[in-house]
Structure formats: structure tokens, C-alpha cells
Amino acid sequence: MKLIPIQRGGVLSESVGLLPAGTGEVLSATSKLYESVGFVVPWVCYLAIASDNVVGTCGFKAPPNQGRVEIAYYTFPGYEGKGIATQMTRLLVSIARDANPDLVVAAQTLPDRNASHRVLEKLGFVRVGTLAHPEDGTVLEWHKSARA
Numbered sequence: 001m002k003l004i005p006i007q008r009g010g011v012l013s014e015s016v017g018l019l020p021a022g023t024g025e026v027l028s029a030t031s032k033l034y035e036s037v038g039f040v041v042p043w044v045c046y047l048a049i050a051s052d053n054v055v056g057t058c059g060f061k062a063p064p065n066q067g068r069v070e071i072a073y074y075t076f077p078g079y080e081g082k083g084i085a086t087q088m089t090r091l092l093v094s095i096a097r098d099a100n101p102d103l104v105v106a107a108q109t110l111p112d113r114n115a116s117h118r119v120l121e122k123l124g125f126v127r128v129g130t131l132a133h134p135e136d137g138t139v140l141e142w143h144k145s146a147r148a
Contacts, residue, residue, distance in 0.1 A: 001048055001049065001050045001055075001084075001087045001088070001091065002048070002049045002050075003046035003047070003048055003049075003058070003088070003091055003095075004016055004046055004047045004048075004049060005041070005042075005044050005045075005046055006026075006027060006030045006044060006045045006046060006047065006057075006059070007039075007044075008031070008034055008039050009031050010027035010028055010030050010031035011027075012027075012047065016047060016049055016054055017052065017054075018054075019054055020053075020054055020076050022076065023047070023054060023057075023076075026047075026057050026074075030045045030057075030059070033045065033061075037061070037062035037063070038062070038063065040063045042060075042095050042098075042099055043060040043062065043063040043064065043069065043099075044059055044060065045057065045058070045059030045060070046058055046059050046088075048084065048087070048088050048091075050079075050084065050087070053079075054076065055075065055076055055079040055084045056073065056074055056075040056076050056079060056084050056085065056088055057073070057074050057076075058071065058072065058073035058074070058088040058089070058091075058092055059071070059072060059073075059092070060072075060092070060096075064096075064100065064103055067102065067103060067104055068103065068104045068105075068106050068143075069096055069103050069104075069105055069106065070105075070106045070107065070108070071089065071092045071093075071096075071105060071106070071107050072107070072108075073085050073088045073089055073092070073119075075088075080115070081115075085115065085116065085119045086119050086122060086123065089107075089119055089120070089123055090123060092105070093105050093123065093144060097146075101146055102146045103146065104143050104144070104145055104146065105125075105143070105144040106141060106142065106143050106144075107120055107125060107141075107142045108131065108133065108136075108139040108140065108141055108142070109139060109140050109142065110136065110139060110140070111130070111138055111139065111140055117140075120142045120144075123144065124144055125142040125143060125144045126142065126143055126144070126145075127140050127141070127142050128141050128142065128143050129141050
């Protein structure tokens with residue numbers, strides 16, 4: 001799997017061929033996110049490419065703050081259940097560790113048991129509590145510490 005950085009303005013850093021439905025919305029939302037949190041490499045968003053197909057999107061919600069960086073990931077329809085989310089998450093953790101080995105990598109999920117829970121558990125994340133999210137309501141907070 002390869003991660004292609006999404007640049008300012010929602011522009012891709014290189015050509016990836018045919019984009020699946022919904023990718024335009026992802027690029028637009030990413031551009032708006034950068035306007036809010038800034039554009040600081042490597043703490044950006046990416047398109048995930050596997051076997052020459054755009055299979056998902058993932059990234060950092062913002063640059064690190066107080067020793068913590070939060071990730072998010074989404075597998076495009078038709079590619080679920082194939083380990084794509086696990087690969088994207090593993091690559092994001094690697095990017096974070098390469099930039100700062102002492103960071104806590106965090107993720108948030110909805111409380112009901114789902115595939116994201118399994119992805120995070122498989123990669124050594126530990127559920128540390130619940131939070132009130134302004135858009136999603138109650139969410140679970142997961143951490144992968146520097147030593148995990």
C-alpha cells in the first residue's frame with residue numbers, strides 16, 4: 001500500500017488515475033480541514049493506493065498537541081474487510097513514530113462494537129475512556145503509547 005499526500009486546496013501530490021465516487025468530497029473536506037488546523041507535513045491526510053486502485057483515505061486530524069496526535073481512516077466501499085483499514089492505520093502509526101517516537105497516537109470510534117475496534121486492537125491500541133464529541137456524541141478514545 002502507498003499513501004499519497006493530499007496537498008493544500010485538496011490537490012493530490014501525484015496523479016493516481018481514476019478516482020472513485022466520493023473522492024471529490026474527501027478532497028474538499030480535507031482542504032477545509034487544513035484551513036482550520038493548518039497544513040503541516042507529515043500531519044496531513046492521504047489517499048491510500050493498493051494494486052493501482054484508490055482504496056481509502058486516512059490521515060491526522062491535526063498536528064500533534066501535548067504529546068498526542070489523532071488519526072482517522074476510511075475504507076472506500078468495495079474494499080472493506082480486506083485489511084485496508086489495518087494497513088492504513090499501521091502506516092499512520094509508522095509516520096507518527098518516525099516523526100516523534102514519544103507521541104501517543106490516538107483514535108476515536110463510535111461505542112458500538114465495529115470493525116474499527118478490531119483494527120485498533122489488532123495494532124495494539126488500548127481503549128482509555130469515553131469522550132463527548134461535538135458531532136458524533138459519545139465516542140471511545142483509543143491510545144497507542146510510545147512503548148506499545
